Amino acid sequence: MKEQSLINAKRKKRYICLDLEMCELTSKQRKSVKGMRSEVIQIGAVMLDENLNCISQFSSFVKPEYGQISETISLLTGINPETVEHADSFTTAFYKLVCWAGNDDITTFCWSTSDYSQLWDEIYIKAKNHDEYRNFLKTFVDLQAIFGRLLKAEYSISLDTALKYCHLKFNGQRHSAIFDAFNTARILFKLYKIGKLGNEWSYIASYTESEISKNYFKINSLDKDYTSSFASFISPDVLEKFRYSKRNIENLESEKKNETLPPPKKPKISLFKLFDCSRYGINVSDWLKFSLRMRFVSDLKISKPVDFLVG
Numbered sequence: 001m002k003e004q005s006l007i008n009a010k011r012k013k014r015y016i017c018l019d020l021e022m023c024e025l026t027s028k029q030r031k032s033v034k035g036m037r038s039e040v041i042q043i044g045a046v047m048l049d050e051n052l053n054c055i056s057q058f059s060s061f062v063k064p065e066y067g068q069i070s071e072t073i074s075l076l077t078g079i080n081p082e083t084v085e086h087a088d089s090f091t092t093a094f095y096k097l098v099c100w101a102g103n104d105d106i107t108t109f110c111w112s113t114s115d116y117s118q119l120w121d122e123i124y125i126k127a128k129n130h131d132e133y134r135n136f137l138k139t140f141v142d143l144q145a146i147f148g149r150l151l152k153a154e155y156s157i158s159l160d161t162a163l164k165y166c167h168l169k170f171n172g173q174r175h176s177a178i179f180d181a182f183n184t185a186r187i188l189f190k191l192y193k194i195g196k197l198g199n200e201w202s203y204i205a206s207y208t209e210s211e212i213s214k215n216y217f218k219i220n221s222l223d224k225d226y227t228s229s230f231a232s233f234i235s236p237d238v239l240e241k242f243r244y245s246k247r248n249i250e251n252l253e254s255e256k257k258n259e260t261l262p263p264p265k266k267p268k269i270s271l272f273k274l275f276d277c278s279r280y281g282i283n284v285s286d287w288l289k290f291s292l293r294m295r296f297v298s299d300l301k302i303s304k305p306v307d308f309l310v311g
């Protein structure tokens with residue numbers, strides 16, 4: 001009992017903000033791979049410590065097994081077939097993510113439940129015997145739902161709009177998993193600073209995982225069934241691709257330096273934000289109270305992305 005308490009005492013609180021980019025499967029492919037409509041092509045995540053200081057980041061491209069990256073997805077994300085030609089498979093990339101997350105007390109925030117559902121589907125189809133993957137999914141919390149409840153919104157609020165409500169400008173490249181994750185972390189940071197984050201969350205798995213699926217995985221899980229290569233995982237070439245790119249670092253720091261100063265203390269009520277209030281079913285007075293508090297909260301500080309190794 002004493003040894004167990006010592007083990008628990010060593011576990012530190014960590015917060016992860018995660019985002020995915022995906023490509024769609026054609027109708028023919030959906031018929032051959034039942035239960036999956038799209039595939040992950042990029043995973044991005046930011047890790048914060050117990051005080052919500054940014055301490056590590058994860059970014060990995062993923063080679064789709066069934067689908068192909070269309071011209072539309074390439075234009076949207078900047079990811080093309082050549083980008084993922086030599087990238088990790090989903091199983092290996094997700095294994096790296098789980099290793100990077102570590103064994104601390106993790107809570108993983110995503111914007112809506114769509115990324116959680118996507119990971120659940122791909123794990124079910126491609127890596128159903130990996131219990132450690134499912135355990136990681138049990139740490140997921142829908143930050144979009146928390147944000148909506150704070151403003152008593154009738155409809156789901158987009159990430160871009162949530163940033164505006166927090167008096168933040170999107171930092172980096174839109175539809176890049178690592179930058180979307182970073183901007184989600186900025187919203188999380190502000191909610192934490194105004195005391196609206198709390199310590200109790202409704203984990204997505206608690207209201208989405210059925211008894212049938214729990215029983216299925218319990219029966220079919222095999223510890224010996226692993227497809228990730230540890231040797232390839234620690235390869236210098238893989239780790240080099242695994243790190244944050246220099247171009248992204250320069251873009252992030254440049255935009256940070258050029259970010260405009262906040263306006264005078266007396267806030268101006270923009271017609272855009274008032275329009276958004278009605279669009280999302282938010283009471284204007286509720287938005288004003290929230291907006292005033294957010295205006296005077298500092299942004300998440302990050303000088304440059306932190307390199308990491310998984311040991």
